[in-house]
Amino acid sequence: MSDRALEIVQRSHTMTVRAEAWRDGELLAADIPVNDGSEDRDRSLAIPERVSLSVPVRDRGVTWDPGADPGHPLAAYGQQIRILYGVDVGGSWEWIDRGWFLITESGADGDTVSVTTQGLLTLIDEAKLVAPFQPSGTIVSTIRGLVEPALTVEFGGGLADRAVPVGMQWDDDRMAGLTEVLDAWAADAQVTTAGTLLVDAVTDGGPAVLSLTDGIGGTVMRWQGTTTRDGAFNVVVAQGEDEWGNQLQGVAYDTDSLSPYQYGGPFNPLPVPHVFQSPLMRTVAQCRQGAQSTLLRLRRTASRRLGVTMVPHPGLMTGDVVSVTGAGLVDAPCVIESLSLPYSPGEMSLAIRVL
DSSP, X not given: OOHHHHHHTTSOOOEEEEEEEEETTEEEEEEEOOSEEEEEEETTSSSOEEEEEEEESEETTEEOOOTTOTTSTTOSSSOEEEEEEEEESSSSEXXXXXXXXXXXXXXXXXXXXXXXXXXXXXXXXXXXXXXXXXOOSBHHXXXXXXXXXXXXXXXXXXXXXXXXXXXOXXXXXXXXXXXXXXXXXXXXXXXXXXXXXXXXXXOOOOOOSEEEXXXXXXXXXXXXXXXXXXXXXXEEEEEEEXXXXXXXXXXXXXXXXXXXXXXXXXXXXXXXXXXXXXXXXXXXXXXXXXXXXXXXHHHHHHSOEEEEXXXXXXXXXXXXXXXXXXXXXXXXXXXXXXXXXXXXXXXXXXXXXXO
């Protein structure tokens, strides 16, 4: 986003949404009329993205009811929607790319066509293995074998490739195989706005992209959620094995003073472990790295969250860091764990976690 657009979206502004429909690399519709809709992202989910659109059945002489036509722009036969969020910057539109989404369901009801889409990882989740998958190369080639050609994979510079041990096998669940590889490699995967799958090291933090203050510009903050001990832990244990079959182990303790589950704190003075195993971890160092990254990733859902409602900001994504003043916090760095962005005038909501 330009500096001008960044300034504008932090107060009331004029917006519009442009939706394009594509199938197999072919543009089917360049300007789908969107009456309403919303975009929801939650990085604790296997498929983090979901977009819902309301489209008129007929507009400018075009019928948007997909009916039984598999080639219709809004049909659910491989059609993908690209969403662009427009901000009025002094009489012209600046378009912010929100990414690509797979149509999973569409249909007409009265004068409206309802379209439901999900993130492109849906292609991996639904594509079960029809024969056992036995990797024989490296972690990079294994991820490519599980994901491509449905999604093109890019790898960040924070990871070092290594060999996959002989004898590994996944029978049917392609997504489970991808998740195991990522956990053992201490890696995250997310679909980019360009529609590729970016795999990089698990990180938490970074420079703040926005400052939020309770009560300023209509921003409202409150602590949210319920509390439970179900599934809680203060230690992560990662178990692997070396080339001779000996079991290895790495341990990571929750030492965060802001965590309600801090090891050695009032939650429980004894270890309450979360354990996972994978033969992809071949050394104690790899087990420790896997334990630490898993602790970091699981804390995204277990930590306290602050709910924020604000003027829609189409430049924000899950994983972004914002600086927060309010609800007892002063210039506190927080990471966005989930968001809901309206595609018509309204309020945006965030769920953020204090770092």
